[in-house]
Amino acid sequence: MSVSALQNKLLHLKHELKKTAVERDRIGGTAFAERQLIRDSGLLLLFLPKTVGGAEQSWLEILLSVREIASVDSSLAHLYAFQHLILATIQLFGTPVQTERFFLETGQDNLFWGNALNPLDTRTTVVQKSGRIFINGHKSFCSGARDSDRLLISAVDEQGRLLVAGIPSHRQGITICDDWDNIGQRQTDSGSVQFQQVELFADEILSTPGPLGSTFASLRPLIAQLLFCNIYLGIAQGALEEAATFTKTQSRPWFASGVQQVGDDNYILRRYGELSVEIRAAEALTNYAALKLQAAWEQGDNLTTDERGQCALDIAAAKVITTQTGLQVSNKIFDVMGARATTAALRLDRYWRNVRVHTLHDPVDYKLHDLGDWVLNQRFPTPSFYS
Numbered sequence: 001m002s003v004s005a006l007q008n009k010l011l012h013l014k015h016e017l018k019k020t021a022v023e024r025d026r027i028g029g030t031a032f033a034e035r036q037l038i039r040d041s042g043l044l045l046l047f048l049p050k051t052v053g054g055a056e057q058s059w060l061e062i063l064l065s066v067r068e069i070a071s072v073d074s075s076l077a078h079l080y081a082f083q084h085l086i087l088a089t090i091q092l093f094g095t096p097v098q099t100e101r102f103f104l105e106t107g108q109d110n111l112f113w114g115n116a117l118n119p120l121d122t123r124t125t126v127v128q129k130s131g132r133i134f135i136n137g138h139k140s141f142c143s144g145a146r147d148s149d150r151l152l153i154s155a156v157d158e159q160g161r162l163l164v165a166g167i168p169s170h171r172q173g174i175t176i177c178d179d180w181d182n183i184g185q186r187q188t189d190s191g192s193v194q195f196q197q198v199e200l201f202a203d204e205i206l207s208t209p210g211p212l213g214s215t216f217a218s219l220r221p222l223i224a225q226l227l228f229c230n231i232y233l234g235i236a237q238g239a240l241e242e243a244a245t246f247t248k249t250q251s252r253p254w255f256a257s258g259v260q261q262v263g264d265d266n267y268i269l270r271r272y273g274e275l276s277v278e279i280r281a282a283e284a285l286t287n288y289a290a291l292k293l294q295a296a297w298e299q300g301d302n303l304t305t306d307e308r309g310q311c312a313l314d315i316a317a318a319k320v321i322t323t324q325t326g327l328q329v330s331n332k333i334f335d336v337m338g339a340r341a342t343t344a345a346l347r348l349d350r351y352w353r354n355v356r357v358h359t360l361h362d363p364v365d366y367k368l369h370d371l372g373d374w375v376l377n378q379r380f381p382t383p384s385f386y387s
Helices: 003-027 032-041 059-070 074-093 096-109 217-249 266-302 305-337 350-358 365-377
Strands: 113-116 125-129 132-139 150-156 162-168 174-176 193-200
Touching (some): 003 032, 003 059, 003 074, 003 350, 059 217, 074 150, 074 162, 074 217, 074 350, 096 150, 125 150, 217 266, 217 350, 266 305, 305 350, 305 365
Antiparallel strands (some): 125 132, 132 193, 150 162, 174 193
8 A cells, every 4th residue: 555545545534534523422332333434444454464465554654544543533543553553462472373364364354453451450361171271251441342353362371471362352252341431532442341261272372472572572562652642642633723723713812912813813823833832842752753663663583672672762752742742732722712612512622531531541650750760770661561
């Protein structure tokens, strides 16, 4: 897929998602029709190699596409982002044979993956009985599990080790619950999944090198964090764009401004200038981090711990600035739009609600800690599922 073809598909998808974004934010639930639009766009296959029907795009192009979608619908951008994260996880944690099989199935059948990998939720366990493997338990924050074709799952075995596997979403014993009803990211379907005597097969377990089992495999959390950065940045960009449209078409100049058009109010212009600077700075750091991630990815198993550490710091910096920018821009846009913008029907608060909910995924204070630890002590972040 050429860059121009990618852009055309993205523009069309953005246009369609934007049409219904406000109403869908109100009702929440599962965006079945919009998920199908993503399937039909072909964008789910951006990460896959061309040999299995994919587009084989760079991480920069994938991340930019996430950002574009997030500017109009951050819930669907989240699900779209997880598709690429899960496929990368398969390659990083699994064997070449597993990677080839899962990639081929995904490419041939245009599979949409859902997430049930939550390492902090250890209520899901694996037991062996008569030579067979079974999963039991409950998993929370399972984004995109509803309406998915496959699930990436995590569970703890009898020795307390974390296992990660790829399984069909509708295997017997799996119940995907419709229990996500949060103030933001209303259509990520980040509810729970229950497992009752679900059979797991050995060739579905990603055990070589396994979760974070090598320096290269430890890129997985960095990919996740940078995907989140682009969601936050996309939210900020979308909020600013919608605010500018509202200001130009709906806002009135304050009586003391001495101007006839709100676009001539020096205070309004200053505020828009400040917001645009915040976004520009976030864009620069986030794009830089994307290039660093691509360079690390291309190293494969030759990636060194120092190279991984430097990449982690670059992404931590992007995570901090996109978190701050997303929260500030989505809040400050009301200063330049005025009281009319608080009309409930417009749901312009959805930008703040979405970024507020998502940025609670993992505390950004720990990214600041990692950056400070490098400045003072030259210590790289310790690889984990969040750093």
